[in-house]
Amino acid sequence: MKNKIAKIVTTLAVVIGVGFSGLGTVExxxxxxxxxxxxxxxVQESPDCYSVAKVFTYKDxxxxxxxxxAESLYVYGDKVYLCDTGNNRIVxxxxxxxxxxxxxxxxxxxxxxDINALSAPADIAITEDGDMFIADRGNSRIVRVDKDLNYxxxxxxxxxxxxxxxxxxxPDKLVVDTAGRVYCSAAGINKGLLKxxxxxTFSGFIGAPKVPYDFTxxxxxxxxxxxxxxxxxSFVPIEYDNVYMDYxxxxxxxxxxxxxxDLRGGTVDAVRKLNMLGNDILVRNGAYYDGDFPxxxxxYWGGSGGVTGPSYFKDVTVLDNDIYVCLDQNRGRLFGYDDxxxxxxxxxxxxxxxxxxxxxxxxxxxxRDLLVLDQLDCSLTMFIPTEYGSLIYRxxxxxxxxxxxxxxxxxxxVKALNGNYALAYIGIGRSLLRKGEYKESMPYFESKYDDxxxxxxxxxxxxxxxxxxxxxxxxxxLALFLVPMAISRVYQVKEEIDNADIFKLRx
Amino acid sequence: xxxxxxxxKEESKEVIKERNAQNxxxxxxxxxxxxxxxxxxxxGFWKLTHEKKGTIGAATTILIITILVxxxxxxxxxxxxxxxxxxxxNVFLYIASILFPLALWVVxxxxxxxxxxGKGRLGDVYMATCYGMLPYxxxxxxxxxxSNFVTIEEGQFYTVLSVIxxxxxxxxxxxxxxxxxxxxxxxxxxxxVASLFAMLxxxxxxxxxxxxxxxxxxxxxxxxxxLMFRI
Numbered sequence: 018m019k020n021k022i023a024k025i026v027t028t029l030a031v032v033i034g035v036g037f038s039g040l041g042t043v044e045x046x047x048x049x050x051x052x053x054x055x056x057x058x059x060v061q062e063s064p065d066c067y068s069v070a071k072v073f074t075y076k077d078x079x080x081x082x083x084x085x086x087a088e089s090l091y092v093y094g095d096k097v098y099l100c101d102t103g104n105n106r107i108v109x110x111x112x113x114x115x116x117x118x119x120x121x122x123x124x125x126x127x128x129x130x131d132i133n134a135l136s137a138p139a140d141i142a143i144t145e146d147g148d149m150f151i152a153d154r155g156n157s158r159i160v161r162v163d164k165d166l167n168y169x170x171x172x173x174x175x176x177x178x179x180x181x182x183x184x185x186x187x188p189d190k191l192v193v194d195t196a197g198r199v200y201c202s203a204a205g206i207n208k209g210l211l212k213x214x215x216x217x218t219f220s221g222f223i224g225a226p227k228v229p230y231d232f233t234x235x236x237x238x239x240x241x242x243x244x245x246x247x248x249x250x251s252f253v254p255i256e257y258d259n260v261y262m263d264y265x266x267x268x269x270x271x272x273x274x275x276x277x278x279d280l281r282g283g284t285v286d287a288v289r290k291l292n293m294l295g296n297d298i299l300v301r302n303g304a305y306y307d308g309d310f311p312x313x314x315x316x317y318w319g320g321s322g323g324v325t326g327p328s329y330f331k332d333v334t335v336l337d338n339d340i341y342v343c344l345d346q347n348r349g350r351l352f353g354y355d356d357x358x359x360x361x362x363x364x365x366x367x368x369x370x371x372x373x374x375x376x377x378x379x380x381x382x383x384x385r386d387l388l389v390l391d392q393l394d395c396s397l398t399m400f401i402p403t404e405y406g407s408l409i410y411r412x413x414x415x416x417x418x419x420x421x422x423x424x425x426x427x428x429x430x431v432k433a434l435n436g437n438y439a440l441a442y443i444g445i446g447r448s449l450l451r452k453g454e455y456k457e458s459m460p461y462f463e464s465k466y467d468d469x470x471x472x473x474x475x476x477x478x479x480x481x482x483x484x485x486x487x488x489x490x491x492x493x494x495l496a497l498f499l500v501p502m503a504i505s506r507v508y509q510v511k512e513e514i515d516n517a518d519i520f521k522l523r524x
Numbered sequence: 525x526x527x528x529x530x531x532x533k534e535e536s537k538e539v540i541k542e543r544n545a546q547n548x549x550x551x552x553x554x555x556x557x558x559x560x561x562x563x564x565x566x567x568g569f570w571k572l573t574h575e576k577k578g579t580i581g582a583a584t585t586i587l588i589i590t591i592l593v594x595x596x597x598x599x600x601x602x603x604x605x606x607x608x609x610x611x612x613x614n615v616f617l618y619i620a621s622i623l624f625p626l627a628l629w630v631v632x633x634x635x636x637x638x639x640x641x642g643k644g645r646l647g648d649v650y651m652a653t654c655y656g657m658l659p660y661x662x663x664x665x666x667x668x669x670x671s672n673f674v675t676i677e678e679g680q681f682y683t684v685l686s687v688i689x690x691x692x693x694x695x696x697x698x699x700x701x702x703x704x705x706x707x708x709x710x711x712x713x714x715x716x717v718a719s720l721f722a723m724l725x726x727x728x729x730x731x732x733x734x735x736x737x738x739x740x741x742x743x744x745x746x747x748x749x750x751l752m753f754r755i
Contacts (some may be wrong), residue, residue, distance in 0.1 A: 057609055306607055468604045472675035479673070 042440065051364040056466040058316050066353070066406035067144070067387060068363040069371045071116035073397040076375065078110060079120045084395040089140040089190065090381040090388055096121070097381070097388060098141050099397070105135050107151070112383060116399060119317065129168035132156050142193040142262075150199060152188040159188050159213075160198060172199055175211060175219035192262035200268055202257045209295060210260065210270065222359050223295030226254035226272060227286060229279040255285065259379075265337035267292060269299075271343060273329030280313050280327050287313035287330045288343060288354075303359035304466045310359060314345045314352045322367060324348050334382045337461040338413050342380060342387060348349040349374035351400075359440060361409065372398065385410055405434050412444055421448040450474050455481065548588035554582040558658045565696055569703035572655060573648045580647055586661075590654075591622055593661040593668070602671040605682050625723070629653065632722030633701060637715055642705035652704045656697035663689035 049062040075083045084104030092098075097118065109122035126133040136155025143149050147164035159172040174186030184205055191201040197215035200223070209225035238246055257270040268291040279285040290299035303310025314328025328345035335341045339356035350365035366373045376393035386409070387400040402410060412427035428444035435441065438470040446461030447470060455478035462471035483490065557577050561568035572578040595615060598608050630653060634646045644652065667685055674682075702712035 056607070147550065306609070461601055466603055466607050468676045472604065476675045 053360050064405040067400040068403050070401045071400040088391050090379040091141045092381045092383050093143045100138050102137050127162045127166045150193050157186040172213045190259045192260050207254045207256045225290040228254045229285050259332040261333050269333045271330035271333045291499045301358040332380045334380045344380040421451045424448045442469050508511050551581050554579040561655050562643040565699045569700040573704045575641040576652050583651040587654045589661045590657045601668050604676050628723040644704035648704045652700035656700045
């Protein structure tokens with residue numbers, strides 16, 4: 018009896034053990050760290066593009082007190098400026114090695130102003146000559162100082178009728194162009210980015226976000242009374258969460274917290290690329306079964322892990338190869354897109370492990386390495402490209418400088434590492450297309466449903482084909498015309514002979 | 525006697541042969557008549573049943589060709605115009621997605637019109653509907669071939685022609701039913717809409733029917749299972 022029970026127990030244990038281990042592997046398969054979406058929006062697992070070099074806490078950085086409510090990062094050369102908003106300071110870190118960051122300076126106050134102590138600095142931007150623009154939020158100003166922190170000028174709340182008198186000016190995120198003009202987002206202002214000229218005058222709002230617009234609500238409003246209308250949600254644009262100026266001077270602006278149906282319907286954008294006029298010029302060209310590939314992070318917003326809703330883009334950074342990486346605060350993920358709006362990678366997650374985040378707020382890049390600031394974890398994560406990631410970047414670089422043979426070879430290597438990667442196929446195809454091997458490039462585009470490149474290749478191939486076969490075509494066309502004509506002529510002659518009078522007479 | 529029977533048999537063989545030839549000729553003629561219906565919808569559909577120009581065989585042929593073209597389209601249309609998610613394609617479901625609504629439509633239309641002076645019988649409704657489908661293969665098949673020789677910029681005509689083929693079919697079917705039932709246009713429109721409602725009602729009844737059946741079956745299965753556990 019005892020023996021029997023023992024047997025049953027061991028069997029059960031084995032069964033449960035096998036069951037759990039089975040579950041474990043399935044989960045690992047489904048929750049891959051790095052992935053991309055294919056043409057059909059299916060998740061395709063991918064090798065990791067980035068790996069964590071190091072996660073820095075305040076001790077690793079060499080600070081004496083913990084970071085508190087830090088909001089922003091800024092990279093300038095080999096220096097990282099960390100806006101430690103809660104401690105009213107900006108920490109300057111210097112990178113000395115791959116995984117080595119150490120404090121070189123702590124900016125707590127400036128010199129020569131009425132108010133010298135910084136209060137809740139939210140963001141910083143630095144021009145080429147070393148002048149720093151600090152969004153000094155607690156003091157309701159943007160202050161410009163030189164590299165020795167001597168006060169130069171400041172930008173105050175604009176004297177604009179559109180802004181109420183009781184609105185407290187809270188500059189949030191800012192960028193500065195080469196001419197010293199400041200573009201800034203501020204809490205409670207949803208008309209776009211505030212634009213200041215270099216001399217400090219306010220010159221208006223640019224790049225107002227699209228207003229989500231619900232047709233049924235619009236109809237209802239037509240019939241509603243004044244009071245009812247006041248209680249209804251009004252159509253207001255959503256403020257930008259963050260801005261980034263790329264090396265060409267275009268402003269990338271991201272915003273999160275939009276309604277799901279607005280995002281799906283394309284009435285609002287999670288990422289915009291603004292030109293000098295404030296128009297959105299972001300290219301959305303990725304192949305997708307339903308129009309263009311959506312640039313708003315995750316396509317599926319189910320409630321796994323207690324997280325629901327679309328990705329919340331909190332920050333964006335643009336690499337020098339035009340790849341922009343968006344930081345999703347909702348699921349703690351990083352989404353990389355190329356200049357055509359195709360997804361390059363997506364990775365990350367919520368959690369306490371290396372490479373996972375609790376509340377990421379800011380992303381920056383140093384060359385091709387990525388830095389992510391986690392507000393809740395009070396840590397700075399340094400990502401460096403893996404072999405696979407650098408291979409992708411190398412292929413893109415080689416293509417950009419016109420080394421199509423090398424680019425093709427690199428993309429072939431990428432494809433060997435990840436056969437589900439659409440960009441590898443399209444990359445090979447584009448290299449072949451540039452080399453004039455049109456027919457060879459077509460299957461690559463076709464397999465990944467890239468209709469524009471396919472059309473381009475096909476048009477050239479068709480031209481080539483017609484040029485080569487022009488004689489055959491002419492002969493066939495002539496034959497098609499001449500043969501029936503000749504036949505009908507023969508019949509006509511025959512009929513004429515049959516009906517000729519001389520033959521009739523003989524009969 | 526035996527001889528006479530043999531003679532009769534021989535004769536009947538010949539008769540059958542002749543009849544077969546006649547039938548074949550009639551079938552081919554009625555198939556060709558489909559094109560006349562396409563280009564002369566009012567006259568064509570009137571003669572289709574009232575002068576017995578159409579045959580069920582030809583109608584079924586048109587239906588099969590239509591289904592065939594629809595399936596071929598999946599594979600042979602250029603991906604520029606039709607990208608297919610093969611994982612989700614079930615050919616039998618795909619065929620059923622044409623046949624099932626067609627059956628509902630034919631039965632629904634016949635059941636209604638037969639109560640309101642409609643001249644068409646069940647076979648006539650089926651015939652007219654199938655003959656009305658002819659523009660689909662006639663336009664879509666060449667379109668499918670041509671789609672492989674154009675670029676996306678040149679492909680605007682694809683969508684236009686595709687839509688035209690569907691509208692053409694729709695108009696032919698609606699008009700065809702007016703002719704075979706000898707209905708006025710207004711009355712016909714009314715019955716077209718009513719037939720659509722009849723289809724909905726049938727779908728509803730079928731759903732109830734199947735869910736009842738499945739519950740009934742589940743009941744007996746559970747009884748059987750219970751018995752197996754006990755004994």
